[in-house]
Amino acid sequence: MDVTIEQLRLLEELQRIEVESVRIENLLKKVTDKTYGIDKKYNSVELKHQELVDELDVFKDDYQQLDSYVKDINERLVKNAEYLKTVSTQKEYKVLLRETDENKKKSSKMEDEMIELLDQIEEKEKQVETSKNDLFQLKTTVDNEKQGILDESVEERQELEIIQKKKDEITPSIxxxxxxxxxxxxxxxxxxxxxxxxxxxxxxxxxxxxxxxxxxxxxxxxxxxxxxxxxxxxxxxxxxxx
Ligand SMILES: [Zn+2]
Known part of the structure; x- marks a missing residue:
């Protein structure tokens, strides 16, 4: 096959560009890997924070549920007290009294649990607050770190753009x-x-x-x-x- 020296020189230039592109692309891949690693670290901390928030929600839900039970029982106690005044038989009276007694015990036990839950909620809220602040600080650090890594590779990105443009220019001439x-x-x-x-x-x-x-x-x-x-x-x- 006949070929001019100019054609061979263009081919050499194309090869040089392609080798350089691969070198820069590998370098940029390392940059991406690094930022990916930083993101992964941040995400795991964020996940732990979310776990704390979820735990707090569970405590709060439990508290709400107990609160609504206690309200129900207390309403029933009031009704029973009214009803007690109207009962006529000894048997009915005894049954009502026993029920009242049991409900009072239940209500008191639940109220103790609620007090305990309030302590746990308070403690968990402190943990969530600390974790939220830590997460916020980490976010700033991570963003700066990532920006630093990206800034370091600005030249490579520009170089890659330039040589790829050059490749597009010379390829049609071959x-x-x-x-x-x-x-x-x-x-x-x-x-x-x-x-x-x-x-x-x-x-x-x-x-x-x-x-x-x-x-x-x-x-x-x-x-x-x-x-x-x-x-x-x-x-x-x-x-x-x-
Ligand atoms: Zn050879």
Missing amino acids: DSKLLKIYNNLLITANRRAVISLKNPTCTGCFVTLPPQFFIELRKGGTLVFCPQCQRILVWDEEKAEK
Whole structure:
């Protein structure tokens, strides 16, 4: 296949850009991983805070339930007291009195539980408040930390944008057949499909090129592959040892 030196130079430039893109993308991936780790740490603290809030809610619900039970019992006690005045038989009187007695005991037991719950609620509220403040402070620290990490990689992001733009510019100028050969080679050539030579050794596989082959390569004008690793070889006049 005939190929101009300009085409080969463009291909080399494309390769250089792609290698650099991969390097920057790997670096940015590390940045993302770091911020992800920070988020994870924050989320676990937030989860613990939420657990405390949930526990407080359970205490409050329990208290409300007991409160409503006690109110019911007390209403019944009032009714029974009224009813007691009207009963006529001894038997009925005894039953009512026993019921009243039991209800009073129940109500008193629940009231004791409510007092205990109030203590627990107060204690839990303190814990929630402390945890809320801690979480707020952590949020500020985490945000600053993340911003710092992102700020450090601003240059890389800009560089990546610039070289990707350059890649978009030069790619259409490369012969599509040549581009296809290059892209196929990338898969097997460890991101080095084009090798620029300044002496008769392929720096991709370190084979010494036969003299006749090397003369052909120096002449230029055709696409030449390394006989051993199949990479595209380009004679670099400028870098060559004179
Ligand atoms: Zn080679």
